[in-house]
Amino acid sequence: MNEPVFSVRDLSVTYGGNLALKGVTLDIMPREITAVIGPSGCGKSTFIRCLNRMNDLVPGAEVSGQALYHGEDIYGAGVDPVTVRRRIGMVFQRPNPFPKSIYDNVAFGPRISGFKGDLDELVERSLQRAALWDEVKNKLRKSALALSGGQQQRLCIARAIAVEPDVILMDEPASALDPIATVRIEDLMQELKKEYSIVIVTHNMQQAARVSDKTAFLYTEVNEETSARWGILVEFGETGHIFTRPSDKRTEDYVSGRFG
């Protein structure tokens, strides 16, 4: 049996004292794609932002419980969030290349982390892995902003993998892209999972069904008296299982479009 990359135990998040995510427990396995689905406001993004301490950047955010990364609590004392983020890369909804050349975008991370090897080779390899090399190899010095949205997103993936991470977190990586560019990202994810573990947040259930090995369904609980809302993990399991015979009625209703 593989050891999990992440063992999340009873993880809760509050923003300024308000509960946003409550008691999530699950394991993320190596070289698998784990999809996180659920209606808006259920805490999907909050959840994956815990996995590389991105929530540290949100004022008033507090995390309790454990997120064990290869057995070590990433919220433990003495853990440097920057080191965490180097091992656990992130790709966002909107492609956000730096206003620099294509080459410099990919070389940025290795440079600031003091990479000493052959940078040209690393840039090429990263762009190859992100399935972008053939389209940009003759214009590496051109601005990244001249690329199409889909190409920019693959550039962001190349930038994320240039620092040799272990995990790639993707927060709705294709929701700003057209269907063709979306399919390319999905194909790319299948390639990337040979070397990386991927966690993807998606609004698109068909996308979760298509690309992922495991699916986590988060759902919003509401306190009727105070109208306070927070996300909980309703069901976590094999994607095939979640989309053919989910165990929980709320999962069934959500994936079959009866609410949400």
Place this chain on the structure above:
Amino acid sequence: MRDTFHRELERLDQDVVRMGALVEAAIEGATLALVEGSLERAKKVQDGDDEIDDLFIDMESRAMAMLAQQQPVAGDLRLIVTILRVVNDLERAGDLAYNIASVVTKDLDIVKLRKVSALVYELGHASRRLLAKALDAWAEKNLELACQMDELDDEIDELYERLFRELFELQSETTFDVAMNLVLVGRYFERIADHAVNLAERIRYFITGNEEHLG
């Protein structure tokens, strides 16, 4: 919210019952045609098979379109897949009723073989009842009902065996041709019952999500 899709799916679900009712009527018609030696009834059953086949084709293409266009999942997916299998069973059962009706046109005159004709009637009646029960279980999506098919099915197997014995004992009063056709009729009814049992097992799959071995 996918209201339009869910309404379409519900209509398809109800059409299973509609198709089942047509097959039931065909089985009853074929049984009566046989024991009464009525060519008219037999012809009606044969003509009615087109309606069953048309409905089968229509339901199959609607189910395929839903798979392609709606990407159903979970219970919706299981329902559509189950419907695709169930209409197959019903269509086959309809064909078997057609075959039974065709035997009537061979002018067997089994009315004279009173014991056999009573048995054939019982067999026809029992297989129709088994299908009716499976269709009730379908309409209600009733797991308990879908699990109660075995007793009736055993009864049909027993009737089929008795028909064999009866024909053997009546050797002197009948011809090879008549006996062979009646064995075939018995076999057709017995297979109709098998399709009804399949239907019930498919209901169990739809409800529980567990694939079981079909009996």
